[in-house]
Amino acid sequence: xxxxxxxAVPIRYGFLLMPEYSMMAFTAAVDQMRMAxxxxxxxxxxxxxxSETAEPVYASTEMSVSSIEMKQSGKLDAVxxxxxxxxxxxxxxxxxxxxxxxxxxxxxxxxxxxxxYILADAGLLKExxxxxxxxxxxxxxxxxxxxIISPDVFEVDRDRYTCAGGSAVMDMxxxxxxxxxxxxxxxxxxxxxxxxxxxxxxDRQRLPLRxxxxxxxxxxxxxxxYMEANIEELISLDEIASHVGLSRRQLERLFQKYxxxxxxxxxxxxxxxxxxxxxxxxxxxxxDIAFASGFVSTPHFSKCYREYFGIPPRDERKAHRLLN
Numbered sequence: 001x002x003x004x005x006x007x008a009v010p011i012r013y014g015f016l017l018m019p020e021y022s023m024m025a026f027t028a029a030v031d032q033m034r035m036a037x038x039x040x041x042x043x044x045x046x047x048x049x050x051s052e053t054a055e056p057v058y059a060s061t062e063m064s065v066s067s068i069e070m071k072q073s074g075k076l077d078a079v080x081x082x083x084x085x086x087x088x089x090x091x092x093x094x095x096x097x098x099x100x101x102x103x104x105x106x107x108x109x110x111x112x113x114x115x116x117y118i119l120a121d122a123g124l125l126k127e128x129x130x131x132x133x134x135x136x137x138x139x140x141x142x143x144x145x146x147x148i149i150s151p152d153v154f155e156v157d158r159d160r161y162t163c164a165g166g167s168a169v170m171d172m173x174x175x176x177x178x179x180x181x182x183x184x185x186x187x188x189x190x191x192x193x194x195x196x197x198x199x200x201x202x203d204r205q206r207l208p209l210r211x212x213x214x215x216x217x218x219x220x221x222x223x224x225x226y227m228e229a230n231i232e233e234l235i236s237l238d239e240i241a242s243h244v245g246l247s248r249r250q251l252e253r254l255f256q257k258y259x260x261x262x263x264x265x266x267x268x269x270x271x272x273x274x275x276x277x278x279x280x281x282x283x284x285x286x287x288d289i290a291f292a293s294g295f296v297s298t299p300h301f302s303k304c305y306r307e308y309f310g311i312p313p314r315d316e317r318k319a320h321r322l323l324n
Contacts, residue, residue: 012046014076021084023059025113025165032173035189060084070098083114096122113165120144130162131155134205148260151204171199219244220254227267231274234294272308280320
């Protein structure tokens with residue numbers, strides 16, 4: 001644990017390690033805070049490593065880390081549950097009770113890698129958007145069908161923080177540091193770790209829809225694929241439904257049940273994500289990007305983009321160029 005030497009009170013995070021946790025994901029999270037302290041010359045962050053029993057916790061790499069008992073954690077500004085392999089077998093009543101107690105005390109709760117499963121089992125993700133590594137999405141959705149599961153690399157929804165693990169941990173921690181300390185320091189951290197681009201909450205994991213839904217919803221996957229093939233020249237919802245052999249109402253029910261939104265909203269998301277890729281990865285004029293993404297005018301495109309991403313397209317391109 002980092003010791004504080006400054007007058008300001010450091011932000012103190014607890015990392016609750018589950019057996020067979022991902023060593024890479026855990027250390028990536030901690031290293032962002034270490035670098036924040038180093039670059040700022042201040043003890044901005046402290047961290048404490050927790051477990052259920054205070055015994056060394058073995059990662060999936062079979063390497064162990066010492067810890068203190070979670071009940072002895074003291075005051076925390078957030079708790080992150082660090083998961084890894086075979087997470088469904090790691091559910092623990094004492095851990096569940098402790099997490100619920102922290103949530104009741106208004107402590108933000110986060111999850112790294114498959115730690116999302118532990119939060120879901122504890123009932124702490126109800127009506128929150130969350131994410132998990134794409135390999136675990138099907139199992140999570142089948143076990144907890146009520147969850148709002150996002151395909152993005154990380155989700156920050158009010159006082160719940162979840163990420164997909166791997167390098168996505170760095171993105172989430174840099175984002176959280178930026179919220180507290182500003183983007184100048186966050187950018188310096190990314191540069192120190194040779195990160196070419198800081199991914200945001202709206203960057204998606206690279207996975208096909210069939211892996212999100214499983215093999216049980218081929219019609220829905222086909223409908224989305226048809227949307228993806230028609231980004232520039234838009235097709236109506238009736239055309240999509242006819243293409244996959246469903247009524248419009250049946251298609252709307254599938255989208256609402258499995259993707260938690262109406263088809264038109266999902267289609268809009270696909271178009272905006274396509275536009276964002278063109279915006280950040282090409283030098284195309286914004287007017288051309290708008291037309292290539294199915295928008296009839298640049299003002300309408302800019303309005304929709306700002307409403308979805310929280311920043312106008314011109315400003316996002318400018319910020320991206322400054323970071324790179």
